[in-house]
Amino acid sequence: MNGAGAPVELKTFERIVFFCGAGLSAESGIPTYRGAGGIWGKYRYEEYACQRAFDRNPGKVWDFHDERRRFVAGCEPNPGHHVIARVQARKPDTRIITQNIDGMLQRAGARDVIELHGSLWQVRCDWEGTVKNDVDVPIQSRTCRCGATLRPDIVWFDDSLDPHVVRAAIDAMTTADLLVTIGTSGEVFPAAQLPFIAMERGIPSIEINPEETPMSRLYRYVMRGPASSMLERLDYTG
Ligand code: OAD
Numbered sequence: 001m002n003g004a005g006a007p008v009e010l011k012t013f014e015r016i017v018f019f020c021g022a023g024l025s026a027e028s029g030i031p032t033y034r035g036a037g038g039i040w041g042k043y044r045y046e047e048y049a050c051q052r053a054f055d056r057n058p059g060k061v062w063d064f065h066d067e068r069r070r071f072v073a074g075c076e077p078n079p080g081h082h083v084i085a086r087v088q089a090r091k092p093d094t095r096i097i098t099q100n101i102d103g104m105l106q107r108a109g110a111r112d113v114i115e116l117h118g119s120l121w122q123v124r125c126d127w128e129g130t131v132k133n134d135v136d137v138p139i140q141s142r143t144c145r146c147g148a149t150l151r152p153d154i155v156w157f158d159d160s161l162d163p164h165v166v167r168a169a170i171d172a173m174t175t176a177d178l179l180v181t182i183g184t185s186g187e188v189f190p191a192a193q194l195p196f197i198a199m200e201r202g203i204p205s206i207e208i209n210p211e212e213t214p215m216s217r218l219y220r221y222v223m224r225g226p227a228s229s230m231l232e233r234l235d236y237t238g
Contacts, residue, residue, distance in 0.1 A: 006233045007221035008178065008204055010087055017176040018084050019195055020098040020105070023183015023209060024227045027078040030071070030102055034185050035211075050157040058142070058149050065152045066138040069120055072102045073137050080182065080227035081108035083235045095172035099184060099191050101154050114168050116161060116191050122153035161190065173197035179205040180234065182227050186215035206234070 022032035033039050048064040085108040088094040097114040103121050105113050124131045127148035179198040186192045199205050207219040208230040223230040
């Protein structure tokens with residue numbers, strides 16, 4: 001442990017990869033998906049977060065996502081998001097991979113965030129094959145100019161990840177010199193597999209999570225605590 005009680009000092013690395021999950025945004029007030037108070041404990045994904053539900057009742061699925069937009073828009077990035085954005089500003093080879101769809105890292109100033117599961121703030125027309133930003137709450141129009149129904153550009157259950165996005169994440173893991181995984185249960189694949197690519201290369205790896213996960217034993221270091229204070233400890237530059 002260094003002076004700040006952290007296993008490593010971020011400033012000694014050049015190609016840090018931050019691999020983020022819902023726990024990163026928990027301190028912003030955004031509920032995680034699993035565990036106590038988790039979104040999937042309150043809403044059945046079969047009714048709100050899969051293509052079949054959307055085909056059956058697009059209005060109901062859109063209402064759910066409009067409500068999520070409204071909620072997330074009322075939350076603020078927390079110190080954990082800001083640490084990550086700050087490290088990236090200092091070290092341009094930093095890569096940020098997130099499973100989150102909330103856009104909080106970007107609001108904290110992070111750039112080029114690799115969004116594995118899409119974004120709450122983008123809509124897609126599967127008929128035209130187009131994606132566009134739409135940050136209105138509620139969404140301006142649920143219908144594309146071509147007449148087809150727009151859908152949130154989110155990777156729902158049983159959807160495939162965008163291969164270009166996966167490629168970018170693999171490349172980041174392949175060149176990283178430090179892996180910092182934050183606030184993910186490690187239960188959703190293929191995302192949960194990505195850290196193995198970095199770990200297999202023998203680079204230092206850190207898991208930040210207040211709770212143990214199925215992946216914890218694979219990390220060289222584990223920091224048990226909330227994302228914001230653990231990230232601040234890692235970024236201690238004194
Ligand atoms: P989960 O809800 O599965 O896990 C959240 C993790 O965050 C748990 O391991 C918690 O212990 C941890 N956690 C809670 N509070 C924390 C805090 N303050 N600081 C750090 N960690 C904390 O969320 P994900 O692993 O991100 O998909 O879930 C993966 C995917 O499943 C999501 O991207 C989502 C969901 O279905 C989509 O939205 C498409």
